[in-house]
Amino acid sequence: MRIDNFQCSKAVSVFPGKVILKANTAAFMVIQNTYWSDNARDIEPACFIQPKTTQDVSKIVAHLTTPDNIECRFAIKSGGHTFWAGAANLQGGITMDLSKLNQIDIAADKKIAKIGPGNRWGAVFEAVEKEGMAVAGGRMSSVGVGGLLTGGGLSFFQPFGGFSCDGILNHEVVLANGSIVNANRNENPDLHRALKGGGNNFGIVTRFDLHMFPKPKLWGGIFLAMDQRKKALDWLVEGSISNNDTNTMVAVSMLTPTTTLSLAVDPDVNRQPVLMEKANEMAVITNRSMAGWFGTAVVNSTAVGRPSRIGISGIPTSIYTTMKAFFSSLKDGPNTLTTAATNSSSLPGMQLQPGKFYALTSPAGIAGILGSAAETGFRLHFFSWNIKVSKTATAPYLEALTDLHKSEGAKLPLFSNPSIFFQPITSRMRHAGEAIGGPNAMGLKELLGDDDLILVAVGVRYWFKSDGDKVVKWAKEFTKMGKNMAEEKGVGSPWQYVNYSDGWQDAMGTYGKEAREFLKGISRRYDPRGTFQKQVPGGFKLGM
Ligand SMILES: Cc1cc2nc3c(=O)[nH]c(=O)nc-3n(C[C@H](O)[C@H](O)[C@H](O)COP(=O)(O)OP(=O)(O)OC[C@H]3O[C@@H](n4cnc5c(N)ncnc54)[C@H](O)[C@@H]3O)c2cc1C
Incomplete structure (x- = not known):
């Protein structure tokens, strides 16, 4: 000190x-x-x-x-x-x-966006969209560029873009001796690979040159419904199999408060907690395809003393086919939102609120809508593991895990809000990423072969610093139970995603063996004194 x-x-x-x-x-x-x-x-x-x-x-x-x-x-x-x-x-x-390193320069040929690490994704999307283009970045506007891209990056475009880091054409990096180098397929290609998922272990990235592609139109927002867990999980598994649908990304998230009283962040006054009651189970289902992207939440909650911003409604019986048909039927045009709102009555229980909940929009638009839901003002432990997708074993595993999450969640300190979130990481996505950018740091081909995965991420939101150790203890025990259950059901998988791992999880230790040795070699070559291992203790380290 x-x-x-x-x-x-x-x-x-x-x-x-x-x-x-x-x-x-x-x-x-x-x-x-x-x-x-x-x-x-x-x-x-x-x-x-x-x-x-x-x-x-x-x-x-x-x-x-x-x-x-x-x-x-x-x-x-x-x-x-x-x-x-x-x-x-x-x-x-x-x-x-x-x-302050927040430059956004778009090449005249519109192929490359040169982006400083200090940007937020919302600003990046807006800038590239002015040129009619898009890049693969974070799904909420406030998320930072530097950490997401050095850790990997899950995006709206992952089914055809891979990890966001796969779309980096060049890194400008400051090495431990202060020298400034470029790393791309021709210059320092090994460093380029290491920086795509290798975190802050090799240098400080001062600019990312990103592959741009024409901006697609996306439907997005937050949809609220109730009690559809089984359907949601079946739908998730269906959407997590590489061969089922070429462009759909499905994710399901459930908030399972286990106490009758819980705290949420005041929707009007940032960082001020409000008391919620009767918060039962919430599932957020998101789908993104060329035809549409939408979110669904199952919730039953009321903020005491003020209107809740979370509504209550139901989702259609045949969720997948009905919603897919509905979104496919929507047309681009000036009156689309009004039409969409009117059409929503044809879907029983579907709640469409133009501009707020749903919009035919762009990555910036959706990241903004979702970003506005990402309140701050609480403590959080967020940790994850992955499971293999099997047509028969995965949905029952996720059902059992959700029940376990609910029962174990009751042991958390009062006012904690546990949630569980599932999203696909398909082999199709990983192949697509490699086709764009070559191999990245994670070594998943060697480690996973062609396994389709579902990422299981668990979050525990809590309010008092003194509860932190109890929450971490719970997190470690729950992770052990969840992973053991996955092994028993034959869906275990060794890899963890860095950006959704908690500090106590050895995320980089789960990369493929060849990848780990490769990363250590790159560290020794570009940082022989081990500056980024010893002088920079934060982040996931290589264990050297
Ligand atoms: C609300 C929310 C939404 C999210 N959504 C997504 C999502 O859609 N997809 C997804 O994949 N992840 C998502 N994440 C996780 C996110 O990717 C990580 O938290 C990521 O680290 C955030 O990037 P940052 O720049 O804000 O990170 P920071 O916290 O600033 O940094 C993270 C790590 O990266 C290192 N680092 C940062 N910049 C550099 C640099 N220029 N050079 C070298 N090392 C650097 C830091 O030292 C640190 O170890 C989300 C997180 C939140 C809170």
Whole structure:
């Protein structure tokens, strides 16, 4: 702590105007409050340092890695959306905040968008859409670019685009010695591969050059319905088999509050909790295809003393065929939203609210709608594992797991909100990504072959710092139970997705053996002193 305070004071004179000390409370708190979860905000560095250019990053890294600064630890932050504490921040250390590296340059031929890591996906989508184009990025507007792309990236376009990182054509990187290099298929191709899912282990990415493609029209929003768990899970499994549908992405999420009283974030006053009662079971089903993308929620909740923003309705009996037909029948045009709202009466119980819940829109539009639902103001542990898709065993596993989640959730501290979220990671998606960008860091071909997977992500939202250890203990036990059950039912899978893993999960340790050895070799070659293993302790490390 003493060393890092001293380093911060020293940095003020070396980098005038770029260091924000904790003592400068207002400016410091502006950055501190950009961390998404309250547990990430619990960590406070001695100072933030804000580079404005790649050259600034280079000078800062060179400064922090000189022999007399070798004891100094630092963190790298882009959007600060990592759920867990300490991935992109460092208690008492120096945190490099990349938010000023927010350039978005679109090449004249509209093939490449050059994007700074400090951007949020909402801004990126809006900029590329002005040119009639799209890129594969995060599904909520506020999510940061740097962390999503160095960790992988699940997107609206994954069925045909792979992981978002597969669409990176070039990385501009600052290495541990402060040098600035490009990494692409021709220059430093091994570093290029390592940065696609290898996290912050090799350098600081100062620019991502992304593959652009013509902007598709998407239907999106939030649809609310009740008690359709079995159908939703059958539908999920159907949509998770590579050969079933070439362009559909289905995801199902269930919020299963186990207490009769729970807390939610006030819809009108950000970061202020309100009391909810009778919150039962909620499932969010999302579908994205060339014809449509929609979300469905099963919920029964009322905010005490104020109108709930969550409505109640039912979904059609034959959810998959009816909704698919409905979305396919919608036409683009000026009156589409009105038509859609009118047509919704033909679907019993379907609630369409133009502009708010549903819109024929674009990635920016949907990311905005979904982003507005991603409140902050609570602590969260979010952890995951994957299971194999089998036509017969997967749906019963997910049913049993959801029941287990509900019964085990009752053991969580009062006012916790557990949720469980399933989404496909098909072999078709992985092949598509490799066809665009070549191999990435995860080594999934070697590890998984052609297995279709469903990612199981569990979130526990909680309110009091003192409950953190209990929640982590619960998370570890529940993960063990969930994985054991998967093995028993023959659907276990070894790999974990970095961006949906909690800090206690050794996410990179689950990559394929060849991939792990490859990544260690790249670290030794490009960072021989191990700066990004030792001086940058945050994030998932290579275990060297
Ligand atoms: C509301 C919400 C929605 C989400 N939606 C999605 C989604 O649709 N798809 C998906 O895949 N994930 C999603 N995520 C997870 C998200 O991908 C990760 O949290 C990701 O790390 C966020 O990126 P960030 O820039 O905000 O990360 P940060 O928290 O700033 O950083 C994450 C990690 O990356 C490192 N890092 C950041 N920038 C750089 C850089 N330039 N160079 C080297 N290392 C760097 C940091 O050191 C840190 O270890 C979501 C998260 C939230 C909270």
